[in-house]
Amino acid sequence: EVQLVESGGGLVKPGGSLRLSCAASGFTFRNAWMSWVRQAPGKGLEWVGRIKSKTDGGTTDYAAPVKGRFTLSRDDSKNTLYLQMSSLKTDDTAVYYCTTRYCSGGACYSAFDIWGQGTMVTVSS
Amino acid sequence: SYELTQPPSVSVSPGQTASISCSGDKLGSHYTSWYQQRPGQSPVLVIYQDSKRPSGIPERFSGSNSGNTATLTISGTQAMDEADYYCQAWDSSTGVFGGGTKLTVL
Numbered sequence: 001e002v003q004l005v006e007s008g009g010g011l012v013k014p015g016g017s018l019r020l021s022c023a024a025s026g027f028t029f030r031n032a033w034m035s036w037v038r039q040a041p042g043k044g045l046e047w048v049g050r051i052k053s054k055t056d057g058g059t060t061d062y063a064a065p066v067k068g069r070f071t072l073s074r075d076d077s078k079n080t081l082y083l084q085m086s087s088l089k090t091d092d093t094a095v096y097y098c099t100t101r102y103c104s105g106g107a108c109y110s111a112f113d114i115w116g117q118g119t120m121v122t123v124s125s
Numbered sequence: 126s127y128e129l130t131q132p133p134s135v136s137v138s139p140g141q142t143a144s145i146s147c148s149g150d151k152l153g154s155h156y157t158s159w160y161q162q163r164p165g166q167s168p169v170l171v172i173y174q175d176s177k178r179p180s181g182i183p184e185r186f187s188g189s190n191s192g193n194t195a196t197l198t199i200s201g202t203q204a205m206d207e208a209d210y211y212c213q214a215w216d217s218s219t220g221v222f223g224g225g226t227k228l229t230v231l
Binding site: 035037044045046047050061063064097102104109110111112113115116117118 | 126156158160162167168169170173174177179180209211213214215218219220221222223224225
């Protein structure tokens with residue numbers, strides 16, 4: 001079964017740090033471009049960042065609000081994606097989802113396919 | 126920064142056609158995707174590359190994109206289609222979501 005399972009969320013004080021993990025199974029993780037998307041309580045979806053596969057350079061891109069504070073990384077030997085968050089702000093409070101790029105029939109597209117169930121991050125004093 | 130604008134809400138009667146718009150500068154030159162999110166659930170991809178349906182998505186879901194506007198159309202809307210819908214595109218290497226549209230099936 002194709003699955004993404006996020007973990008690591010919790011309550012953290014403003015200015016603090018937290019690392020989220022996303023465990024992948026059921027597909028070839030090392031070939032997947034992975035993203036994090038967040039959703040503040042009662043709000044819409046917001047793209048956070050993306051990491052390409054190592055064969056495609058392994059480069060990262062970030063949304064402006066998190067650039068310089070958040071870092072995406074991956075461990076292909078563990079089929080796991082990470083999101084290291086630092087200098088956290090109350091505005092970072094959200095459910096954080098990991099998601100894959102949609103691929104079908106040997107081609108990949110600029111859309112998000114598999115989504116995890118999300119992990120809640122609350123930044124509050 | 127690039128922005129996508131959606132109406133906050135759309136209402137439709139069961140069996141009728143619902144249209145949800147998404148507008149952005151020269152959006153027709155960007156591939157647009159659409160996601161359905163039911164309350165308490167993770168998003169589901171319903172349209173990619175403007176008008177293509179992933180496997181398992183009913184044929185009543187269709188999409189188009191031209192000029193500055195992309196449109197998600199749901200024909201023969203069913204009660205189970207009541208959800209939030211989000212458009213999404215890429216501006217260079219930055220992902221962008223619309224603000225979301227709540228579809229109510231009355």
